[in-house]
Amino acid sequence: MQQTPMVEEQIQSVFPIVITGHVDHGKSTLVGRLLYDTGTLQSERYQEMVQSSCETSREDEFAFVLDAFEEERRRGITIDTSQIFFSSKLRPYVIIDTPGHREFIRNMVTGACYAKAAVLLVDATEGVQEQTYRHAWLLSIVGIRDVCVAVNKMDAVGYREERFQELRTSAEALLEKFGLSPSAVVPISARHGDNIVGPSDNMPWCRIAPLMDVLDNLHYTPIEEGAFRFPVQDVYQKSGERILVGRVESGSVRPGDKVRLLPRGDQATVEKILSFPEECAPCARYGEAVGLTLSGADAAVTARGTVLAHGELPRHGSSFAATIFWFFGEYSDGDAVTIRCATQAVEGTIALRQVFDPAQPEAELPCDLICVGEAAHCTIETRGDLVCDDPSLLPEMGRFVVEHDGIPAGAGIFR
Amino acid sequence: MDYYQALESKSVYVIREAYQKFNGRIAMLWSVGKDSTTLLWLVRKAFFGEIPFPVIHIDTSYKFPEMYEFRDRLAKEWGFELIVASNDHQLAQGMGPSTGMKLDCCTELKTNALKQVVERHGFQSILLGIRRDEHGIRAKERYFSPRDAEFQWDYENQPAEVWDQYNSFLREDEHYRIHPILHFTELDIWRYVQRENIPIVDLYRSNNGARYRSIGCVPCCSPVPSQASTVAEIIAELETSTQSERAGRAQDKENLYTMQKLRSLGYM
Ligand SMILES: Nc1nc2c(ncn2[C@@H]2O[C@H](COP(=O)(O)OP(=O)(O)OP(=O)(O)O)[C@@H](O)[C@H]2O)c(=O)[nH]1
Numbered sequence: 119m120q121q122t123p124m125v126e127e128q129i130q131s132v133f134p135i136v137i138t139g140h141v142d143h144g145k146s147t148l149v150g151r152l153l154y155d156t157g158t159l160q161s162e163r164y165q166e167m168v169q170s171s172c173e174t175s176r177e178d179e180f181a182f183v184l185d186a187f188e189e190e191r192r193r194g195i196t197i198d199t200s201q202i203f204f205s206s207k208l209r210p211y212v213i214i215d216t217p218g219h220r221e222f223i224r225n226m227v228t229g230a231c232y233a234k235a236a237v238l239l240v241d242a243t244e245g246v247q248e249q250t251y252r253h254a255w256l257l258s259i260v261g262i263r264d265v266c267v268a269v270n271k272m273d274a275v276g277y278r279e280e281r282f283q284e285l286r287t288s289a290e291a292l293l294e295k296f297g298l299s300p301s302a303v304v305p306i307s308a309r310h311g312d313n314i315v316g317p318s319d320n321m322p323w324c325r326i327a328p329l330m331d332v333l334d335n336l337h338y339t340p341i342e343e344g345a346f347r348f349p350v351q352d353v354y355q356k357s358g359e360r361i362l363v364g365r366v367e368s369g370s371v372r373p374g375d376k377v378r379l380l381p382r383g384d385q386a387t388v389e390k391i392l393s394f395p396e397e398c399a400p401c402a403r404y405g406e407a408v409g410l411t412l413s414g415a416d417a418a419v420t421a422r423g424t425v426l427a428h429g430e431l432p433r434h435g436s437s438f439a440a441t442i443f444w445f446f447g448e449y450s451d452g453d454a455v456t457i458r459c460a461t462q463a464v465e466g467t468i469a470l471r472q473v474f475d476p477a478q479p480e481a482e483l484p485c486d487l488i489c490v491g492e493a494a495h496c497t498i499e500t501r502g503d504l505v506c507d508d509p510s511l512l513p514e515m516g517r518f519v520v521e522h523d524g525i526p527a528g529a530g531i532f533r
Numbered sequence: 534m535d536y537y538q539a540l541e542s543k544s545v546y547v548i549r550e551a552y553q554k555f556n557g558r559i560a561m562l563w564s565v566g567k568d569s570t571t572l573l574w575l576v577r578k579a580f581f582g583e584i585p586f587p588v589i590h591i592d593t594s595y596k597f598p599e600m601y602e603f604r605d606r607l608a609k610e611w612g613f614e615l616i617v618a619s620n621d622h623q624l625a626q627g628m629g630p631s632t633g634m635k636l637d638c639c640t641e642l643k644t645n646a647l648k649q650v651v652e653r654h655g656f657q658s659i660l661l662g663i664r665r666d667e668h669g670i671r672a673k674e675r676y677f678s679p680r681d682a683e684f685q686w687d688y689e690n691q692p693a694e695v696w697d698q699y700n701s702f703l704r705e706d707e708h709y710r711i712h713p714i715l716h717f718t719e720l721d722i723w724r725y726v727q728r729e730n731i732p733i734v735d736l737y738r739s740n741n742g743a744r745y746r747s748i749g750c751v752p753c754c755s756p757v758p759s760q761a762s763t764v765a766e767i768i769a770e771l772e773t774s775t776q777s778e779r780a781g782r783a784q785d786k787e788n789l790y791t792m793q794k795l796r797s798l799g800y801m
Pocket residue numbers: 139140141142143144145146147148179181194195196197216217218219270271272273274306307308309310
């Protein structure tokens with residue numbers, strides 16, 4: 119059973135892209151088509167799609183590759199987000215399909231938070247609609263900077279260039295409102311495969327690269343060189359040692375480094391970095407889940423939620439300006455909630471300052487209530503101290519989830 | 534951090550979250566296959582070599598002899614508490630893959646056997662080694678997935694799962710399915726097995742020109758033609774294959790929505 123160790127070839131990371139846009143604008147169809155046109159759709163999944171299209175009396179419905187629930191196929195809609203793997207000639211991807219319906223917006227957020235880039239789909243016949251706005255705004259909150267717009271269903275508008283230019287202008291204007299600018303705007307037909315992996319004979323006027331090439335050109339550089347942050351996830355007792363386990367959310371740490379234990383502010387020294395099966399590591403970097411032992415720390419102050427930090431220190435306090443988005447049930451101003459930021463969980467309340475609908479950002483809504491699909495600028499008041507950072511510098515410590523009656527109901531970023 | 538370290542860190546984080554939230558009421562389901570054995574390895578990573586909760590093997594009595602041998606050997610080597618659970622009542626009545634619909638057999642000997650053991654021990658959360666790339670329905674799973682007393686998966690009303698904040702709110706009679714290797718693909722598993730040198734049951738290696746790509750009960754698994762007899766060869770084979778992993782699994786072929794039915798019933 120002895121195996122030869124792998125020759126260290128560099129395995130490429132999977133690039134995660136989320137597909138967003140209004141109801142029925144063709145998100146799932148596009149994903150099915152991308153897989154099919156790149157030759158990475160498994161034959162059985164293809165057969166299953168053909169068979170279930172037939173059973174629901176439809177022509178080959180590429181959306182069914184993603185819409186796998188019986189109910190989704192019957193109703194012809196996406197209910198929950200899904201992730202599917204495929205590879206272009208250049209690199210592997212995970213494509214995250216999301217539902218367009220407003221009632222399923224929590225599933226869209228669930229999908230979007232895994233992505234590093236996004237495609238925003240606009241139906242050429244319908245143009246920019248309510249969820250186009252809401253999704254675009256959400257992308258800006260989730261911190262996705264790379265958004266490409268695909269103008270879909272070009273077949274349904276006779277592949278006309280004027281219609282494309284019109285929609286290009288409105289999509290650009292929409293993204294600009296939320297501080298985004300598209301990486302590219304591409305005319306496509308997901309159903310017929312125009313301009314997905316190769317140029318389309320139906321749009322000789324189009325000098326824009328096919329969508330697949332546009333995606334292959336997206337790059338993402340993680341922020342690796344930030345200040346050190348290690349939110350303690352749990353504490354294990356092992357052979358008389360207290361091991362603090364958690365994930366390095368920013369920066370890196372080595373044995374001998376002096377760290378602050380926040381929010382209290384005590385100082386301690388990192389003794390060992392533990393891993394398995396190797397016993398000790400010389401360093402723990404951004405993203406690694408490790409165990410740390412400390413010296414000079416009062417055991418009582420290191421528990422789940424304590425944040426170990428060095429370099430520029432984070433903010434801490436009990437009152438924070440924030441922007442939130444609501445995706446489950448309703449919140450009335452002053453209700454009790456739990457704020458979860460990294461491994462911290464504190465009780466608190468939200469003082470709503472300005473409630474709005476991202477689909478109509480200009481119209482202000484009453485400030486006593488926030489409902490599914492709405493957003494608000496607010497002040498978070500917590501009962502205990504919370505440690506956080508500027509989301510643009512240190513996203514993992516700059517964002518939070520709001521739990522209402524035990525259910526994740528909203529999410530937000532600190533301002 | 535390389536790609537496999539990133540996959541591993543994510544899994545370890547999820548395992549530790551589950552342990553933190555459900556300490557004392559948690560167990561892991563181990564089918565002895567490559568995925569759950571990889572999960573078992575990741576559990577050891579998370580707890581620096583220990584496995585601090587029971588490991589359940591659902592024994593339908595129809596498993597391969599190699600699986601029983603491997604199970605007992607690893608349990609001894611790695612030193613964990615093994616719970617072997619069967620639906621004894623149904624087995625005594627003669628339930629088996631040839632008695633009727635395969636779906637009924639899976640339901641009785643797997644789902645209901647699991648139900649019984651979860652109830653008996655009062656587990657509130659079960660770690661499972663499922664992956665998103667296995668099937669369109671699994672592509673929609675969450676890391677933490679609540680199931681009711683009847684094991685139903687309310688897949689149309691899954692809670693949001695944002696930024697590694699996993700919902701763990703338990704209603705009465707609910708339990709959580711926890712999926713720490715959801716983001717691995719089949720190929721990732723094999724590359725990771727190679728990199729970490731994880732022991733894997735020999736059925737996956739080619740013997741006389743055939744190997745199993747997915748293992749379960751003897752009557753419902755057929756081998757696929759293959760010359761791959763080392764992990765490196767299995768990887769090379771998968772890099773060019775377009776067949777799906779469960780092509781050799783009989784119970785998947787009965788109905789288009791078999792998997793959905795099994796899933797919603799809680800079959801792993
Ligand atoms: N004419 C035409 N129809 C298309 C095209 N792409 C998708 N459609 C059709 O539009 C309908 C909706 O497509 P879906 O892919 O399900 O849309 P969706 O955006 O995923 O919808 P939700 O997930 O429910 O929000 C289906 O009937 C598709 O066949 C296209 O390029 N041209």
